[in-house]
Amino acid sequence: MKGRYIGAIDLGTTGVRCAIFDRSANPVSAAYSEFSLSYPQPGWVEQDPSQMFESTLIVVREAIAKAGVDAADIVAFGITNQRETAIVWDRETGDPIHPAIVWQDRRTAEICACLRDEGVEEEVRTRTGLALDPYFSATKLAWILEHVPRARERAEKGEILFGTPDTWLLWKLTGEHLSDVSNASRTLLFNIQTLSWDDKLTGIFSIPKQCLPQVRPSLSVFARIKKEIIGRAVPITAVLGDQQAALFGHAGFTKGSTKVTWGTGAFLLSNTGSSPAKSAHRLLTTVFYSSDKEINYGFEGSVFVAGAAIQWLRDGLRVIDDAAQSEELACSVGSTNGVYFVPALTGLGAPYWDPRARGTIVGITRGTHREHIVRAALEAIAYQSHDIMRAMEEDLGFPLEELHVDGGAARNDFLCQFQSDITGIPVFRPKYLEMTARGAAFAAGLTSGFWSDHNELEALSHKGDQFDPKMENSKRERLLTGWERAVLRAREWET
Helix, strand or coil: CCCCEEEEEEECCCEEEEEEECCCCCEEEEEEEECCCECCCCCCCEECHHHHHHHHHHHHHHHHHHHCCCHHHEEEEEEEECCCCEEEEECCCCCECCCEECCCCCCCHHHHHHHHHCCCHHHHHHHHCCCCCCCCHHHHHHHHHHHCCCHHHHHHCCCEEEECHHHHHHHHHHCCCEEEHHHHCCCCCEECCCCEECHHHHHHCCCCHHHCCEEECCCCCCEECCHHHHCCCCEEEEEEEHHHHHHHHCCCCCCCCEEEEECCCEEEEEEEECCCCCCCCCCEEEEEEECCCCEEEEEEEEECCCHHHHHHHHHCCCCCCCCCHHHHHHHCCCCCCCCEEECCECEECCCCCECCCCCEEECCCCCCCHHHHHHHHHHHHHHHHHHHHHHHHHHHCCCCCCEEEECHHHHCHHHHHHHHHHHCCCEEECCCCCHHHHHHHHHHHHHHCCCCCHHHHHHHCCCCEEECCCCCHHHHHHHHHHHHHHHHHHCCCCC
16 A cells, blocks of 8 residues: 655754654654764854765665655655754755854854844844844855855855755755745745845845745645655655744644744744734744745744753763753752753853853852752753743733643653743643654645645644643742843853
């Protein structure tokens, strides 16, 4: 029987996953491969695009083999990806001309500061819904064009191409230079009102439009994978940025549906409906997804360091052996004993947008042990998520009634419970935590007719564990006051 499965490729920051789903949205197989990051200078973060693609090929072929199927059994693939990472490659050879500059990279902070001094920030925000920050890819692309010999000249001739990781994968898998609106809306070059590359924005950042990909709806037929790659020209019928895909995987189709993905960073996205809404709290207005029939926008708040703080405790300070140990250590003490950890290791994202903030641990005494610091790191993930949720509620004009969580750190029961306690609302954790992959599969399946409509996807989106708030209001307010004091000490540290 043909056409029994949907595939999803999830190209993240530290690795790539391929999952094969059946009609009940159950993963019948999955494969994962890590790839490395490099840090050539303080604040710089890079990757090898070729390694990203080679790892993708490995996991796609492995997932198909583990499922015991062949490519003829797969109706379509969806792609989801880290969004703001910038890749530039040679149109003729397909080879990158520079390492990928990762979304965490801060090298273009000075470029952003100069543009703010020129008074263009409000116009950029109005057209893109985004902040003028090194997080986004336009200044990364501008940096490459200025620092790689002849890059600007070649871009103007159309000899080199730009893309975020979705575009890079589409080019390598299909030979087509394409992106979708959710990824394009994260570049600072895309107008979220007109849904097109914006001449004013490309002028501000000095980007030749010849190097930009064609943008299509998130749920559409993009191209077919080259037959020689997996044995059949399987269509790619959806592309979504990773955070948009996660909300799609939670079936967040109604206004106010909100999720947080706890991975390397923490990313909150709330569905705001069919028109872009402006935030008074420096949240991002972004495209959630689009199809030929509809478009949905969202408010997004991005925390740069969440799970990465636990990785730093493991690899940098070596106070834990593995991430799972953090829960045991956190639960071994009744509190942090007054310790707060603000993990601004690469600056602070929403709602602060402070690239000069630096990681800070306060409240240390002779009685502080590693258990207190580990617990403070986990609590910091929830505090940062809380800050964004409160900003979202004020912008939306109504309270959020529940929060859906996913990502690797969502396995941590302590973190889920503390998040519920500190926000005062239920937290729902699905049985299958890889929501980005499932969201890409949902979107590809909806486009291809594998699944019929939103109602069917909602029925397949089963809730797993529920965490209800247990903390008294007075304690909650006292802890939040301490967190606010700690954030103030971390801000604008680097002069």
